[in-house]
Amino acid sequence: MLLLAVDTATPAVTAALHDGASVLAETARVDARRHGELLLPAVDEVLAEAGVSLDAVTDLVVGVGPGPYTGLRVGLVTASTFASALGIPVHGVCTLDGLAYACGLKEPFVVATDARRKEVYWARYDASGARVSEPAVDRPADIAEQVAGLPAVGAGALLYPEVFSDARAPEHVSAGALASLAARKLAAGEEFLPPLPLYLRRPDAQVPKNYKVVTPK
Template sequence: MLLLAVDTATPAVTAALHDGASVVAESSRTDARRHGELLLPAVDRVLAAAGVKLDAVTGIVVGVGPGPYTGLRVGLVTAATFGSVLGVPVYGLCTLDGLAHASGIEGPFVVATDARRKEVYWARYDGARTRVTEPAVDRPAEIAEQVAGFPAVGAGALLYPGTFPDARAPEHVSAGSLAALAAEKLARGDEDGFLPVTPLYLRRPDAQVPKNYKVVTPQ
């Protein structure tokens, strides 16, 4: 097994290789505006670090979000293209699950990432591998009662200490944690635990068609 994992649902542009036992190479860079520019070089770096070619990969893992529209689709399109070219399966995972897995927290906690517009993408967990709510997008003040008393991980938690007073690392997801989670699922035959390789946006994109725009008719 050699899994190539990528995620662009947060400001972290991240790629990793996992051999079924451990992460053998990983590259992450935080830049919310350059996902398309940075992802393929990150993949090249992890392949070079591991000393393998792309055709050695047996499966692709990709974070499907939730995340902002533009950044998220970069990772998904890249993963789907690699899967098609190589003829290997593509496994979708919730990006929040990758953060939860990396946290190593055993008791109940919350994952919250920055959704912009003064909102967070979030979900509750009962341990690092068990999500107990569906991913959602809300203003922090609106979910204060639901998350009160729980530790929280992710950039969204760090941005809003009033709602998440016990905020912890990691701030952003790593492809290594997504790959490790996928490897665990595959090892126990849990292929139903993967998500469709489609973007989990949770809301409409920021770009909108202008209303009441001027219509120009031919003379």
């Protein structure tokens, strides 16, 4: 088994290789505006570090978000393209779950990433690290009662200390953690999410109300 994992759902552009037992190579760059420019070099970097070629990869793992439209699609399209070219499966993993796996907490906690517009993408987890709520997008003040007193992981928690009073590392998702989680799920025969974007918001660009359709006579 050789897993190639990528995630571009947050400002971190991250890639990793995993052999089913441990992470062989990993890289990450935090740059919210250069996902498309940075991801392929990141993949090349981890392949070179591990001393393997792309055609040795047996499975693709990709973070499906939630995340902003443009950045999130970079990772998904790249993973799907590789999977199609190589004839191998691509497994979707919730980006919040990757952060939860990496934090190592042994008590109930929250993961919150920056959704911009003064909102966070978030979900709650139990002491085993299992997600107990669906990913959501909200203003921090609107979920203050639901997250009160819980440790919180992720950049969204760091941005709003008045709500997430016990913010913890890591700040951004790690492709290494995503790959390790996927390897565990594969070994256990668990299902994955489809490699489709988890946006949670409607697109900004919408057809105006009272839009008139002009048809040829």
